[in-house]
Amino acid sequence: MTALADQLRGATVYDLEQPRYHGMPIYPTHKPGYFYALYRRHRDSYKPEQHGPRTSAAGVLTMMEHAGTHIDALCHQSCGLKLYGDVPAETVETPAGFTQLGVETVPPLLGRGVLLDVAGWKGVGRLPDKYSVTGDDLRACAAKQGVEPRAGDVLLVRTGFATLWHDEEAYLRAAGVAKSGTLWAAERGVIAVGADNMSWDVPDERDPETGATLFGHVYLLPQKGIYIIENVNLERLAADRRWTFAFIGIPLKLNGATGSPFRPLALV
Amino acid sequence: MTALADQLRGATVYDLEQPRYHGMPIYPTHKPGYFYALYRRHRDSYKPEQHGPRTSAAGVLTMMEHAGTHIDALCHQSCGLKLYGDVPAETVETPAGFTQLGVETVPPLLGRGVLLDVAGWKGVGRLPDKYSVTGDDLRACAAKQGVEPRAGDVLLVRTGFATLWHDEEAYLRAAGVAKSGTLWAAERGVIAVGADNMSWDVPDERDPETGATLFGHVYLLPQKGIYIIENVNLERLAADRRWTFAFIGIPLKLNGATGSPFRPLALV
Amino acid sequence: MTALADQLRGATVYDLEQPRYHGMPIYPTHKPGYFYALYRRHRDSYKPEQHGPRTSAAGVLTMMEHAGTHIDALCHQSCGLKLYGDVPAETVETPAGFTQLGVETVPPLLGRGVLLDVAGWKGVGRLPDKYSVTGDDLRACAAKQGVEPRAGDVLLVRTGFATLWHDEEAYLRAAGVAKSGTLWAAERGVIAVGADNMSWDVPDERDPETGATLFGHVYLLPQKGIYIIENVNLERLAADRRWTFAFIGIPLKLNGATGSPFRPLALV
Amino acid sequence: MTALADQLRGATVYDLEQPRYHGMPIYPTHKPGYFYALYRRHRDSYKPEQHGPRTSAAGVLTMMEHAGTHIDALCHQSCGLKLYGDVPAETVETPAGFTQLGVETVPPLLGRGVLLDVAGWKGVGRLPDKYSVTGDDLRACAAKQGVEPRAGDVLLVRTGFATLWHDEEAYLRAAGVAKSGTLWAAERGVIAVGADNMSWDVPDERDPETGATLFGHVYLLPQKGIYIIENVNLERLAADRRWTFAFIGIPLKLNGATGSPFRPLALV
Numbered sequence A, B, C, D: 001m002t003a004l005a006d007q008l009r010g011a012t013v014y015d016l017e018q019p020r021y022h023g024m025p026i027y028p029t030h031k032p033g034y035f036y037a038l039y040r041r042h043r044d045s046y047k048p049e050q051h052g053p054r055t056s057a058a059g060v061l062t063m064m065e066h067a068g069t070h071i072d073a074l075c076h077q078s079c080g081l082k083l084y085g086d087v088p089a090e091t092v093e094t095p096a097g098f099t100q101l102g103v104e105t106v107p108p109l110l111g112r113g114v115l116l117d118v119a120g121w122k123g124v125g126r127l128p129d130k131y132s133v134t135g136d137d138l139r140a141c142a143a144k145q146g147v148e149p150r151a152g153d154v155l156l157v158r159t160g161f162a163t164l165w166h167d168e169e170a171y172l173r174a175a176g177v178a179k180s181g182t183l184w185a186a187e188r189g190v191i192a193v194g195a196d197n198m199s200w201d202v203p204d205e206r207d208p209e210t211g212a213t214l215f216g217h218v219y220l221l222p223q224k225g226i227y228i229i230e231n232v233n234l235e236r237l238a239a240d241r242r243w244t245f246a247f248i249g250i251p252l253k254l255n256g257a258t259g260s261p262f263r264p265l266a267l268v
Helices: A002-010 A135-145 A179-187 A215-224 A235-239 B002-010 B135-145 B179-187 B215-224 B235-239 C002-010 C135-145 C179-187 C215-224 C235-239 D002-010 D135-145 D179-187 D215-224 D235-239
Strands: A013-015 A034-040 A054-056 A058-064 A070-072 A077-079 A109-117 A154-158 A192-195 A227-230 A244-249 A259-261 A265-267 B013-015 B034-040 B054-056 B058-064 B070-072 B077-079 B109-117 B154-158 B192-195 B227-230 B244-249 B259-261 B265-267 C013-015 C034-040 C054-056 C058-064 C070-072 C077-079 C109-117 C154-158 C192-195 C227-230 C244-249 C259-261 C265-267 D013-015 D034-040 D054-056 D058-064 D070-072 D077-079 D109-117 D154-158 D192-195 D227-230 D244-249 D259-261 D265-267
Touching: A002 B002, A002 B109, A002 B244, A013 A235, A034 C058, A054 B215, A058 C034, A058 C058, A077 A215, A109 A135, A109 A235, A109 B002, A135 A179, A154 A179, A154 A235, A179 A215, A215 A227, A215 B054, A244 B002, B013 B235, B034 D058, B058 D034, B058 D058, B077 B215, B109 B135, B109 B235, B135 B179, B154 B235, B179 B215, B215 B227, C002 D002, C002 D109, C002 D244, C013 C235, C054 D215, C077 C215, C109 C135, C109 C235, C109 D002, C135 C179, C154 C235, C179 C215, C215 C227, C215 D054, C244 D002, D013 D235, D077 D215, D109 D135, D109 D235, D135 D179, D154 D179, D154 D235, D179 D215, D215 D227
Parallel strands: A109 A154, A154 A192, A192 A227, B109 B154, B154 B192, B192 B227, C109 C154, C154 C192, C192 C227, D109 D154, D154 D192, D192 D227
Antiparallel strands: A013 A265, A034 A058, A034 C034, A054 B077, A058 B058, A070 A227, A070 A259, A077 B054, A109 A244, A244 A265, B013 B265, B034 B058, B034 D034, B070 B227, B070 B259, B109 B244, B244 B265, C013 C265, C034 C058, C054 D077, C058 D058, C070 C227, C070 C259, C077 D054, C109 C244, C244 C265, D013 D265, D034 D058, D070 D227, D070 D259, D109 D244, D244 D265
């Protein structure tokens, strides 16, 4: 085991999480999204005669699961009110969350990650607003990079919008992945996909066949059981041209919740 | 890199996080601690003519940072109103959190972990209520197990109270680590310590020298810069007698917060 | 109008609200119930060169509607999934609350209030734990007091448990009103009923006819359109033997919510 | 007493509260302000064999005290870190709120109210953006209306911005009361002032003498002990030319909080 511990300690670590603060971009339906209040200050507990020199501070967090860098649980989306495995949504919904397919059932993601830097491949710092990354784009980008996503991998797609994290309005106009791109990713057998945007999909797009908005969401989660990772910061990884790496992403076991904030890492 | 990715994928994973739910044990000063409300149900967004078959569900979380399995940031404790590095507490406190030493400054913990199973070494399933694990206990237990915590390791101490996670009252009577145990751990140069209890320390104990309650807190965080991990579940790891392992613990970058929930893993 | 303003200003005011704080009694299903965090302190905004001498402080509240002294909206309860007026519950439920019969539809309650001091009539400071106040009790108490609730009145029933507000466990064993008491109250045509306990009803009781728990809740709200007021403090009013008075109770217009905290007053 | 009860029941009631919902205007420093989540739906508790036909629904509220129509407690503002009565702010601040001058110390406001319809007097539906209502304006408006605020009254000033409650950006540009207007109001000896805007004052203005922003806040609360009421809806009252009326405003006793939502009424 020392071998693995030593490798972990010696690895170069790329932190793929965006910082969390009130004011970071939030998808409209997940507002207010995130609020932290520091209410216990050190001076409050400073009573040397009673507790010696020790004091303590703490805060309270109000947060939607889909705020900041996070992973979607399978229960987050339904197709025709059926969750993954054809579970009828309303049989597993409770006030305290889902009794099946909640985010506590998502295993730690530990394995290979692949980055497809579509913006880089196109030779731009950032794709055009709401640009829709197709399956052909992904295929060509992978070929150019000389990588191939394989079964069990985590596939990360870079649009270049991570640098706009400080600007909600601009960030919410991010490029995303088209239906054909989602299908191509799913065919690779990946365990999870992710992107440096709010929703993997381009919010305004609609699947002409079913009329579904956010095709990736309705396809990957309830139909294929593939997790979606959002608001990943891929800038440093792309700058260093790390197309494959060890990926570590560990959701919290928030019982019954539809997603979890997490801090994914890429190790090389 | 494939080497590391493959090792991660092939490893046996021990999940050290306790499940999170309203009703889990919470330290009195961190009440109410944790509450999740699923308010968007799938049926709410089921409008096939508008969105096709796709529907979405989501909830809202109210949470103190020190609820559930978590890591303490250095700003969580002061010694005489000084934080680690002699930073005066009130110069860095704001309503939105700390401007220095917040949990976003804690690096991902990736390296070697060592388990000292004090309960197991004593031949009991669980140490007596409020038993105080001394430096001698830790030294003897390490010797018996044939392990030695080294600089940079994460040191985990097992009291056996993890099995009482469903019972707040019983769990809050857990054994903890005495002043001498804390000193012994710090002398080893570890980067973080943790235990299967609410507060590493035994809450009622007092350092006779300074009068401080929770000696480990006032010593490790503001004086030594050593992180504290709480409410770790060490049962399976102990059952399998895994005394050393690769440790992965990745706090969220909650800007300015005094701690972060996380899901530590042990890999062998 | 000066007449009314002068009367209001000159009246003796009985404050029927219990104080609100983290730790006050909360019904189990409404936990955590209430939490206030003062996070903006005055010193935080003290920058004389920028804002002159002015500073500001503020906090954040997390609260269930049924915490503390409050009034139930008609949407709070259903009978067989039908709300008042035979509205099917699920046609008016949304993530943001009810589109009909929410607490914003409750008018300010301004009119006559009647107190039936059942504990006083029985000659005890407090009724026995879980004592169930019958219709006969209410009738006899009213006769003894020489009062008669009339159409449009607010009827308040005193059990004597208000003095246990500091002790959740004891308070939750309060006496309440039996089915026959609820029926008697409804026959009087009152606009609202209230009591100095958590739930008007005795939680453990069951209507033998329908099997319903909390008969008053299933009868008054969805069937009769009569509001229920909970956790009223009737001690001073009873001590002064004020059996009738002007009642003022003004719910907040929390759109779609199932109840509202409020501070009812009795004026004489 | 029947007299008063009958008068209350017979009065014409003007509801001065704005509706409360996620999306209503919030002052920037009080964001996110207001969020209600209905998480317990009726169907969740529908188990006829166990509970008969009764079901229950409930939600959870996250709210700043200064969201929506509300009243400021004296502890909300300091002048040079002194609260009303020269109380040093930091001696009464705790994580759970203020130990003195919290909103639970504000009495129910019951007495005479006076409306000065400045917009109406100027012959406009709404004053210009950020118009600053002077003492001369108030004096002239009162003379024109033939009313005179007296000691103990609640003085309400109409800018006409209440109709923009659905539009945060426009509402936050509301007119307010100038330093001279605040001084004139305080000299009348009123118990509270209020306006149909976010902050009584014009946010951008600065007292040339002290440099203070929000002069009304730093003068009325910590120096004069006069309460401030914000986001009052005065439209109907003005349309009916009700210049004086019985005012009822009853804050919640939120222990230690810096303000309270409430629903003020004008009765004629």
